[in-house]
Amino acid sequence: MISPQRVDATLLAALRISAGLAGVLLLIIFFFMAAESWAGLRDIGPLRFVLDASWHPEPAAANGSFRITAMVAATLAATAGAVVLATPLAIGAALFLRFYAPPGLAGPFKRIVELLAGVPSVVYGFWGLVVLVPLLATLGGPGQSLLAGILILTLMILPTITLLAHAALVSVPPAYLQAAAALGMSRWTTIRSVALPAARGGLFTGIVLGTGRAAGETMAVLMVCGNIVQLPDSLLAPVRTLTANIALEMAYALGDHRAALFVSGLVLMLLVTGLVLAVARLDASSGRFRHG
Amino acid sequence: MPACSRRPAALLLALATSLLLASCGDSSNQTRLTVTGSSTVAPLMAEIALQFEKNHPDVRVDVQTGGSSRGVADARRGLADIGMASRALNDDESDLTAHTIAYDGIGMIVHADNPVRALSPQQIIDIYQGRIDNWQAVGGPDAQIIVVNKAQGRSTLEIFLEHFELAAPSIKADVVIGDNEQGIKTVAGNPYALGYVSIGAAEYAVGADEPLRLLPLEGVEASTANVRNQRYPMRRPLNLVTRGPLEGPAAALVAHAQSSSVDPLIRQLYFVIPQR
Numbered sequence: 418m419i420s421p422q423r424v425d426a427t428l429l430a431a432l433r434i435s436a437g438l439a440g441v442l443l444l445i446i447f448f449f450m451a452a453e454s455w456a457g458l459r460d461i462g463p464l465r466f467v468l469d470a471s472w473h474p475e476p477a478a479a480n481g482s483f484r485i486t487a488m489v490a491a492t493l494a495a496t497a498g499a500v501v502l503a504t505p506l507a508i509g510a511a512l513f514l515r516f517y518a519p520p521g522l523a524g525p526f527k528r529i530v531e532l533l534a535g536v537p538s539v540v541y542g543f544w545g546l547v548v549l550v551p552l553l554a555t556l557g558g559p560g561q562s563l564l565a566g567i568l569i570l571t572l573m574i575l576p577t578i579t580l581l582a583h584a585a586l587v588s589v590p591p592a593y594l595q596a597a598a599a600l601g602m603s604r605w606t607t608i609r610s611v612a613l614p615a616a617r618g619g620l621f622t623g624i625v626l627g628t629g630r631a632a633g634e635t636m637a638v639l640m641v642c643g644n645i646v647q648l649p650d651s652l653l654a655p656v657r658t659l660t661a662n663i664a665l666e667m668a669y670a671l672g673d674h675r676a677a678l679f680v681s682g683l684v685l686m687l688l689v690t691g692l693v694l695a696v697a698r699l700d701a702s703s704g705r706f707r708h709g
Numbered sequence: 710m711p712a713c714s715r716r717p718a719a720l721l722l723a724l725a726t727s728l729l730l731a732s733c734g735d736s737s738n739q740t741r742l743t744v745t746g747s748s749t750v751a752p753l754m755a756e757i758a759l760q761f762e763k764n765h766p767d768v769r770v771d772v773q774t775g776g777s778s779r780g781v782a783d784a785r786r787g788l789a790d791i792g793m794a795s796r797a798l799n800d801d802e803s804d805l806t807a808h809t810i811a812y813d814g815i816g817m818i819v820h821a822d823n824p825v826r827a828l829s830p831q832q833i834i835d836i837y838q839g840r841i842d843n844w845q846a847v848g849g850p851d852a853q854i855i856v857v858n859k860a861q862g863r864s865t866l867e868i869f870l871e872h873f874e875l876a877a878p879s880i881k882a883d884v885v886i887g888d889n890e891q892g893i894k895t896v897a898g899n900p901y902a903l904g905y906v907s908i909g910a911a912e913y914a915v916g917a918d919e920p921l922r923l924l925p926l927e928g929v930e931a932s933t934a935n936v937r938n939q940r941y942p943m944r945r946p947l948n949l950v951t952r953g954p955l956e957g958p959a960a961a962l963v964a965h966a967q968s969s970s971v972d973p974l975i976r977q978l979y980f981v982i983p984q985r
Contacts, residue, residue, distance in 0.1 A: 550895075550898055560899060644886070645885055665887050668748070668862070674861075674862075
């Protein structure tokens, strides 16, 4: 027989290890990226990633040009567009699910959203390529465009945000809602001034995860965005995101070209970190505002 | 609860065992063949090597990529037993022998509804460099030409650039794609697109009823048959490169790669089987 104290101690050790592992893993990945990028940063120099004329990489730094700013802009534009579109839709769906849907509908609806969250991204990409892109092509241009990317990403992060928002709304203490009802608040007032503020943390977590998924998504974006390295002058213009660039070129890249792709991966990681921190700050400051 | 607490230990044990097993798998009284070079040939060669190893359990074939130039250099300096090159040998490489295992042909494709039946090489160059951007200029409808190009580093792009003597930065594309499948879906989904893919992949797609048409080039129909009989111009050989007399397992591997038992593998990768 093992004593309860022993069990507790073992469990604590296991939990410490798994928590430590998550942190260490992130550091290892970061150092790996930094190490692989190092040759590129040394041979090409950080300035050329911003100041070069274009993105036409070559294995030898001197022959190529390595500007990645247009791809950074494309990643930001696609991510921002998708988050702006998906967030209100997702929170609306979560509110419907939690407060308005009749019980007979809420169950199946939630199942469908869960299924959507599990659809592999390449399937979304394929659907985008054969259905969405030809539809957008009727508006002029190639159809493969920033807009196609935004729409596909919206579809992909919608279920993620919906499920997390719903979980946050469900965990609002029932006493809050009962108190609101006792005060004679309408359902909408209850949602607006009790449920949403109380679920704020979970909603922001959903948005953070959605943002991360949108910025990091590769296959679907690669298939529908057209992959032209340029600053988009309209929503219908094709763009290439950092992730698509890495996926398109990594298999065949040698020397400094390969290192430059790792640099763009590093930039993407920093970008996602920045976005997550920014959303967390937003969360904190809106929290102060509420209680202040 | 006790069952729970034992689990991490069991997991660690399993992990340690698997590491131990992995580390003692390398028993070596095997012959090792190193094959290096072209990233176009490598996927085919890797499949061929697997097939070869099944019949020759005493030989291990190690396929590494690094470009055709590395394949030639490694074969010449003896760093590899066999080099891979997705081109014919140059005049200054006559100390080496090329063994063609397959051909790769690239065909221009348009949507099946596109009335344009052929494009001259100059028209293709003008379209890809942005001097022609409307189908009307080449006898088609009044619509913008959607120029589909391949991503940097893809061998299909290299053949295309080499054939039309174009430089990568001079191309003004509307869509950049990765693999053949994406190119086919892109052109099949846009009536005004113009692209190029491996002829084998395009023929397969046409057979699967994709709304797609291969355009002839310089008057020669784009078909695997015309790549095989060397009439179609935009093609190149996929070669194994060796130096000096071939013997032992290396000779066996080259012979196997040139035998008809690799035909299904060649077809699977949309390359063209040479005349045997």
